[in-house]
Each structure stands twice: as C-alpha cells, then as structure tokens.
Amino acid sequence: MVEKTKFNIDFMNLRHIFTVVSIALVLISAVSLATRGLALGLDFTGGTLIEVAYDKAPDLANVRQELAKAGFEDAVVQNFGTDKSVLVRLSAKYDEKLVTRVLGILNAYQDKVTLTRAEYVGAQVGSQLKEDGGLAILLALAVVAVYVAMRFQFKFGIAGVVPLVHDVIVILGFFSVFQWTFDLTVLAAILAIIGYSLNDTIIVADRIRENFRRLRKGDAAEIVNISINQTLTRTLNTSGTVMVVLIALFFFGGKMIHGFATAMIIGTIVGTYSSIYVAANMLVGMKVTREDLLVPVKEGANGEEEQPPDWLNRM
Structure with a gap:
C-alpha cells in the first residue's frame, strides 16, 4: 500500500x-x-589582539562604529569573560603606536578604559x-x-x-x-x-x-x-x-x-x-x-539456495 x-x-x-x-x-x-x-578572517590570517577593561559595560555596536570611523572597518569586537572586558582584534601588524591609537579611540568614546594586554597573533x-x-x-x-x-x-x-x-x-x-x-x-x-x-x-x-x-x-x-x-x-x-x-x-x-x-x-x-x-x-x-537493493542469495551447506530472511530485505 x-x-x-x-x-x-x-x-x-x-x-x-x-x-x-x-x-x-x-x-x-x-x-x-x-x-x-x-577573504580569510583574523582566525586564519593573524593580527593584533587588544584586550581592554571598562568601568561600565560598553555597547559593542558603538565600539565597532567608533573603530570603523577611525579606519578599522575589519575590527572584531567582542566581550571576553565579562561584559566589562572587551577584546579587539585587528588585521594590522602589532605596533605600540597602533595600540596607543586604538586606546585613544576607545577613551574618546568612553572614559576609564584600561589596557589589559596587547599582543600579535601570528598567521602560523x-x-x-x-x-x-x-x-x-x-x-x-x-x-x-x-x-x-x-x-x-x-x-x-x-x-x-x-x-x-x-x-x-x-x-x-x-x-x-x-x-x-x-x-x-x-x-x-x-x-x-x-x-x-x-x-x-x-x-x-x-x-x-x-x-x-x-x-x-x-x-x-x-x-x-x-x-x-x-x-x-x-x-x-x-x-x-x-x-x-x-x-x-x-x-x-x-x-x-x-x-x-x-x-x-x-x-x-x-x-x-x-x-x-x-x-x-x-x-x-x-x-x-x-535488483540493486535485494540481499544476494547464498548457497547453503547442502548446495541449495538459501533465501535471506524477510526482515533483511525490509531493511
């Protein structure tokens, strides 16, 4: 049926x-x-990683917007651990001037931003x-x-x-x-x-x-x-x-x-x-x-064809 x-x-x-x-x-x-x-992201190409701490939890969308205005359109911004800790990843090569510039942008948007760490993540x-x-x-x-x-x-x-x-x-x-x-x-x-x-x-x-x-x-x-x-x-x-x-x-x-x-x-x-x-x-x-889906017939010990059980053909 x-x-x-x-x-x-x-x-x-x-x-x-x-x-x-x-x-x-x-x-x-x-x-x-x-x-x-x-277009490989920073996970594959490497770049600069900057972690900062805020006194008050920032709006990540606004942080991204401020960085984009400053020329960092590819910046990846996310919380790290708590809502007051923010991780910024950039495709640019690590440089102290770059870190200082990013901190300046973040401080201009919201006061009391403290640098926690800054390092270069290699492409290896x-x-x-x-x-x-x-x-x-x-x-x-x-x-x-x-x-x-x-x-x-x-x-x-x-x-x-x-x-x-x-x-x-x-x-x-x-x-x-x-x-x-x-x-x-x-x-x-x-x-x-x-x-x-x-x-x-x-x-x-x-x-x-x-x-x-x-x-x-x-x-x-x-x-x-x-x-x-x-x-x-x-x-x-x-x-x-x-x-x-x-x-x-x-x-x-x-x-x-x-x-x-x-x-x-x-x-x-x-x-x-x-x-x-x-x-x-x-x-x-x-x-x-x-025929492609039928279980093949095997010969028994006495030479007679041995039919597969019905449940096997229903699989």
Whole structure:
C-alpha cells in the first residue's frame, strides 16, 4: 500500500534543467575559489589582539562604529569573560603606536578604559587551522561515504556523498564570489551543514529504497518522485523551522555570528535542494533498480539456495 501524500509534484521532469544549474553553480564556485580565493578572517590570517577593561559595560555596536570611523572597518569586537572586558582584534601588524591609537579611540568614546594586554597573533596558528579545517571536512565526507554505502548500497553511497561535496563547494563559492569574511564560525557552519544535508538525504534515500521494494509498477523516475513527495512535508517542516531560527540569528545575533548564520542559511537552502536534484537525480541517472537493493542469495551447506530472511530485505 502506497502512503498517501498531498503533494504530486513531478520533480524528475525538471532534473535535466537542474543538473545544468548544479554544474553551473559548482563551476562558478570552483573558478572563483581558484582565482579570487576566500577573504580569510583574523582566525586564519593573524593580527593584533587588544584586550581592554571598562568601568561600565560598553555597547559593542558603538565600539565597532567608533573603530570603523577611525579606519578599522575589519575590527572584531567582542566581550571576553565579562561584559566589562572587551577584546579587539585587528588585521594590522602589532605596533605600540597602533595600540596607543586604538586606546585613544576607545577613551574618546568612553572614559576609564584600561589596557589589559596587547599582543600579535601570528598567521602560523591560522595556517594550522586551515589545514585542520580542510582535513575535518574531508574526513567527514569519507566517513559519510562509508556509512551510506554500508547502510544502503554502492550507488546510494555515491548519491549520498556527491551532494555533500556539491553543498560545500557552493557555500565556499558564495563566500568567494562576494568576498564575505571566512572565519572559524563559517567553517563550523559548513561542518554542521554536512550533517544537516546528510540527514535530509538519508530520509529521502530510505523512502526511495522502501518504495523500490514495495511498489510493483513504475520506473526509477516515478518511484523517486513518489518518494520525494511523501517526504516533502517533513522536509519543508524541518527546513522551515531551521530557517526561522537562522533568520533571527542573521538579523539579531550580532556581528560575531553573522557569518555563521549566513553560511547556515545558504547551506540549508542548498542542502534541501541537493537532496532532491543531486542525490535523487543521481540515483535516476545511475538507473538504480529493485535488483540493486535485494540481499544476494547464498548457497547453503547442502548446495541449495538459501533465501535471506524477510526482515533483511525490509531493511
């Protein structure tokens, strides 16, 4: 019995168009990354770190505004420990005159600002962070490939990993094309999106596998369409709930997590899209069949064919 659904959208009818869209997005992202690169934040490039203490808790937005007026548009301002302790990070190389100038700007905005420490954070740490971050992404993709291939089938393994690579490249492409600052919060968002996109892909793949075994009629495209429509309500509810939170963070979360919220919003949209028009599309393109999903028959000790238990074929 086929599960009823209020949706009856022919997603696979447009799969060739969206294949071109996906390829174009990946190519644009790859070219931009190769030619323009990423606008790396202070977490990766290094810079000057200045910690100051206030008598009264300052308004961080005003502190950023005053520094921007003085020419420090890229200054990262955040509380450190307490609301009276403020950490200012600048991309400029450490210099005592620079520290004195920043203190003068802060004192002009609010009296009784005391310097706690001032030091230079080298790019060596940033280089290690870049290597570790790239390794984390590659390791996550490798583990996902093994997991999906073991849980489903080889074709599903490919269709599970390619969308994740697609999502990562497209997110990085947006940050490269628009030269948005790429820092550790954005890297964390990308790793989170890998998990989110994988979860969405697994839900769709699980329903496709189930319908291949339950439905007696229909080719791969028809069964994939039915499966996507059956899971569409769940997908829209999940994505919609996540987007409400992310939009709130984007507008009201402050500058420190602005990049994280931006990457997550893009990743949520792209991840939902790729579950349909990359993962499911690839399964149709690779011509997955019922036979691909059946547990192979083994010969018993007496030479007779030994049928797998029903529960195994229902997995």
